[in-house]
Structures are given as structure tokens and as C-alpha cells.
Amino acid sequence: MTATILDGNEAARSLRAEVETRAGAFEARYGRAPAVSAVRVGDDPGAAYYERSLARSFGRIGMGFRPHTLPLHIAEAELVAQVEHLSVDPEVDGIILLEPLPPHIDRTNLKRALSPGKDVDGIHPLNIGRLAQAAPVGRPQGVDPCLVPATPAGGMAILRYYDVPIAGRHAVVVGRSNIVGKPLALLLLRANATVTVCHSRTRDLATICRTGDILCGAVGSARLIKGDWIKPGAVVLDFGVNFVEGEMVGDVAFQEATEVAGMITPVPGGTGPVTNVMLMWNVVRAAERQAQVI
Ligand code: NDP
Numbered sequence: 309m310t311a312t313i314l315d316g317n318e319a320a321r322s323l324r325a326e327v328e329t330r331a332g333a334f335e336a337r338y339g340r341a342p343a344v345s346a347v348r349v350g351d352d353p354g355a356a357y358y359e360r361s362l363a364r365s366f367g368r369i370g371m372g373f374r375p376h377t378l379p380l381h382i383a384e385a386e387l388v389a390q391v392e393h394l395s396v397d398p399e400v401d402g403i404i405l406l407e408p409l410p411p412h413i414d415r416t417n418l419k420r421a422l423s424p425g426k427d428v429d430g431i432h433p434l435n436i437g438r439l440a441q442a443a444p445v446g447r448p449q450g451v452d453p454c455l456v457p458a459t460p461a462g463g464m465a466i467l468r469y470y471d472v473p474i475a476g477r478h479a480v481v482v483g484r485s486n487i488v489g490k491p492l493a494l495l496l497l498r499a500n501a502t503v504t505v506c507h508s509r510t511r512d513l514a515t516i517c518r519t520g521d522i523l524c525g526a527v528g529s530a531r532l533i534k535g536d537w538i539k540p541g542a543v544v545l546d547f548g549v550n551f552v553e554g555e556m557v558g559d560v561a562f563q564e565a566t567e568v569a570g571m572i573t574p575v576p577g578g579t580g581p582v583t584n585v586m587l588m589w590n591v592v593r594a595a596e597r598q599a600q601v602i
Pocket residue numbers: 459482483484485486487488489506507508509510513526527528529532546547548549550579580581583
């Protein structure tokens with residue numbers, strides 16, 4: 309079997325066009341484009357690279373992007389005050405806290421300073437709580453999850469774009485971080501999949517992976533998931549970003565996997581490109597919601 313490649317760039321192009329339309333409608337109505345502020349502490353090259361790539365993505369569709377670079381040794385109270393200031397700034401619709409943050413900063417305090425309505429990375433406990441309490445798709449909406457972390461939201465967008473059925477299927481998620489694995493499991497559950505979440509203490513990971521109709525790698529371990537861990541015909545979403553001898557590879561052994569899976573996202577060019585677009589979606593959503601409240 310040779311798997312169908314789920315092209316994230318193609319899905320991202322289509323979604324970007326929708327975001328651009330909504331952002332344009334917002335600007336026409338409110339006289340300014342939706343805008344995000346990105347807070348970076350210190351000069352970590354990875355964070356700086358991500359910031360530049362976000363600036364390009366937001367700029368390309370005419371949305372506002374405001375970088376705030378703060379000194380590495382900034383006092384926690386001062387950083388919290390900066391985030392509180394952005395949280396009440398009416399010209400700021402979304403706030404991104406770029407990682408890594410220095411070890412002397414308590415992330416819990418920082419998250420608390422973030423307005424949940426501007427939390428476009430979906431890291432505030434209120435937003436994760438809303439996602440956990442959201443009614444399953446097809447049932448009356450109890451809680452609107454609204455701001456969901458962009459990476460898992462992007463994975464779901466790829467499944468939707470390629471018409472992958474989810475309801476009733478067994479989804480196996482390898483990884484349980486607060487920004488990828490756990491919210492992904494909640495989104496799949498909400499879409500009526502039966503979900504198993506695996507982590508570093510899971511026993512016999514290969515056997516569990518082999519039961520997944522939808523298998524998601526969100527680990528950060530190069531080519532951990534082998535071809536013979538995959539159920540024949542399964543849909544494989546690879547969120548991993550790993551570097552082996554300068555080459556970017558995923559959590560799935562891609563070549564072997566394409567012989568077994570029915571559909572698979574490549575790395576690069578799979579879940580990555582859609583993540584940025586989902587972040588822009590979140591900024592537009594946040595802007596629309598706040599504008600309606602004001
Ligand atoms: P974390 O390091 O926060 O979480 C990794 C998870 O994998 C943990 O739950 C950990 O388990 C689990 N794990 C580690 N080793 C194993 C193992 N051998 N077997 C099973 N489970 C294991 O990573 P993130 O969630 O932040 O990121 C995951 C990957 O996704 C990374 O490669 C990251 O670069 C990538 N990423 C991709 C994005 C995209 O746009 N595509 C965006 C963000 C991240 P435990 O909880 O027990 O420690």
C-alpha cells in the first residue's frame with residue numbers, strides 16, 4: 309500500500325484564504341486589522357526564528373503583528389505587568405508568549421496575567437477548561453471552546469480538509485503535553501472518536517499504536533513510530549519536529565509508514581504549515597469576540 313499524502317501546505321492555503329476574508333471583513337467594519345502581540349524574553353535563536361516566521365505570516369495577509377522583546381533578566385513582576393498591560397490594550401486582540409521563558413519566570417503567574425479572551429495559544433486554564441467541557445459535536449453546544457491551541461486545531465483542520473471520518477473511530481494520541489497531545493485528545497473526543505492517550509510511561513506502545521484508526525505522533529522523538537506499529541490503512545498525523553543530521557523529520561518513520569498507512573502527513577509540509585494559519589484564525593476569532601463585547 310502507498311499512503312495518500314495529506315499535504316499541509318495545500319490545506320493551509322485554503323484555510324489562509326478564509327482567514328484573510330474574515331480579517332478583511334473585521335478591518336472594514338472596525339477600521340483596523342486584527343492584531344497580535346508576541347512577547348519574547350531574551351534572545352533565544354529558536355524563539356527569534358519563530359517570531360520572524362509569524363511576522364511574515366501575519367504580514368502576508370495584512371494582519372497586525374507587534375513584537376515585544378524584553379531583557380532575559382526581567383523581573384517576573386515586570387513581565388507580568390507587561391502582559392497585564394497588553395491584556396487591557398484595546399488595539400491588541402491576541403497575545404503570544406514565546407517559549408522558552410527563563411527559568412526564574414513562573415508560568416502559572418504569567419498565564420494568570422493573560423486575558424483569556426486574548427489567549428490565542430489556548431494556554432490559559434479557562435480556555436483548556438472550556439475545551440474539556442465542550443459538548444461533543446452533534447449535541448447542543450454547552451460550552452464554546454473558542455480559543456484552542458493552534459497545533460492540535462491544525463491537525464483537526466487537516467482531517468476536515470481531507471474529509472477523514474472521525475466519529476466512532478479509534479484515535480491513538482502519543483504525547484500528552486498541554487499544547488499538543490492533551491488538547492488534541494480532547495478535540496478528537498469532541499469529534500466523537502474513541503481516544504487512547506499514550507505517554508512515556510505507557511506499556512507496549514507499539515501494540516496500542518497498532519489499534520489506532522487515526523494515529524497521532526506528538527512526542528518529539530525522531531522516527532519513534534515504526535511502520536509495523538501502524539494499522540494497515542490508518543490515518544497518521546505526525547506533529548513531531550526533530551532534526552537528524554540537519555534534516556527535519558517527524559515522530560513517524562515516514563518511508564516505512566507510507567507502505568502501511570492509508571493517509572499520512574509528511575514532515576515538513578504536514579501539520580506545521582497549518583499551525584500558523586490556525587493561530588491567525590484564533591487572532592481573528594479573538595478580535596471578533598472582543599469587538600462584540602466592547
Ligand atoms: P513535550 O516534550 O511537551 O511532550 C512530549 C510528550 O511525549 C510527553 O507527553 C511525553 O510523555 C511523551 N513521550 C516522550 N517520550 C516518549 C516515548 N518514548 N514514548 C511515548 N511517549 C513519549 O512536547 P510537545 O507536546 O510540546 O511537542 C511534541 C512534538 O510536537 C515536538 O516534536 C514538537 O517540536 C512538535 N510540535 C510541533 C508543532 C507543529 O506545528 N507541528 C507545534 C508544537 C510542537 P510524558 O508526559 O510522560 O513525559
